[in-house]
Amino acid sequence: MLFVREEMDFDVVLQALQTGPGLTQLLLGVLCLLLGVFAARQAFRRWFQHHPERYDRFIPYTAFRLVLPLVSLFSMLFCIMGWMLVLHTRPHLLPLFTAMLFWLGVIRLFSAVMRQALPQGKFERNSEHFIATVLWLGFVSWAIGFDEVMLDWLQSVSFSVGKTHLDLLTILNAMLWVSIIVVVALWISRVIEARVMGLKHMDLSLRIVFAKMARTLLIVVAVLIALPVVGIDLTVLSVFGGAVGVGLGFGLQKIASNYVSGFIILLDRSIRIGDRLMVDNRVGYVTRITSRYVVLKSADGSEALVPNDALISNTVINQSYSDKAMWISLPIQVDYATDLEQALAVLREAAVHPRVPTDPAPAAFVTAFADSGINLELGIWVKDPENGFMGLKSEIYLAIWRRFKELGIEIPYPQRDVRIVSEVAGALPGRGGQA
Structure with missing residues (x-):
């Protein structure tokens, strides 16, 4: 009863569903499944609705996962x-439904045990439900023989690339293996x-x-390993390689230039994380710093x-190339009587x-004798x-203002x-003294 593949295939299932007894058995199966869903909902309301902490305990959670298939x-x-x-005959479809429900319970039990055995956070509940559903659907397709029908259809959809004959099954198989190997490589x-990064x-x-x-190297190696595994000759890539080469020559040369420039920037260390640039x-x-662009965040929070390629071909001012400390000046004017x-x-x-180092120490200068006062400058x-200059300037200017007021030093306007x-009449040259 648990392994029905030998006596049941997809054609038999389709023929049985076209008869009255077959449809009756299908209806009974659906009713039993709905009864299990109803029992699971009632169990959830009684066990977990007012005690959600039980949902993370192994025994209550596992028992809840088994309510639907067991009922x-x-x-x-x-x-x-x-x-x-009643009918004195053996049903054909109900044993198949029984096997499906039995293995649904086994798969749910196995996935719940795996989630409990692994460290917390490594295997979440959503992942558990997804994997259990995929495994059960795989068993169902195998049990009714649907997998053979699907495989035959995938093999029937075929085409040729050069001298290589490909079908849809080979492509999907290749995508699956490439995905698995690339995920492992990542x-x-x-x-x-x-x-x-820890060095x-x-x-x-x-x-x-x-x-x-x-x-990059691991992804390339993963693809090169995955394609021969599924039986695809690597010479097939020569066609795509030629197309990529033409694309690089015409439309993708700027992208390729950005990628090469990115590795150059990282290797020569002319630009590093945290540098202050003017572009x-x-x-x-x-x-x-990515392989295509550099993220430049300004003081207002906007990011460019x-x-x-622009950083390689154009002049870039790196204000923190050898030392991140920066020189700023604060101009101020005082009265001539100061x-x-x-x-x-x-x-x-x-x-x-x-925020101001003592070595080199701050310096003050007289810069000009202006119209309204004497110009001074503090450097x-x-x-x-990276913490900005506005707050620092404000604090220094306030300190200067307070000391100037104490000492009576005036800031002119x-x-x-x-x-x-x-004009006195008659005093202008060229005029007579007549009134």
């Missing part, structure tokens, strides 16, 4: 016995990337290069995707700040320019002297 299975066995007692690349003594750019090269009058910090030595000392005193180095000269 449906025992209902189906009762229907089989009733059928044989998992290995993630392990390698985690190990490489703190190595430069960050080199670590990124090695991680990306390992991932086309846009200033920002490098937050990410700069192609790697003691300049005292004012310069105030500027240097106001520059004492945790400082900022240790962490524009002044103009207007002199009015009246």
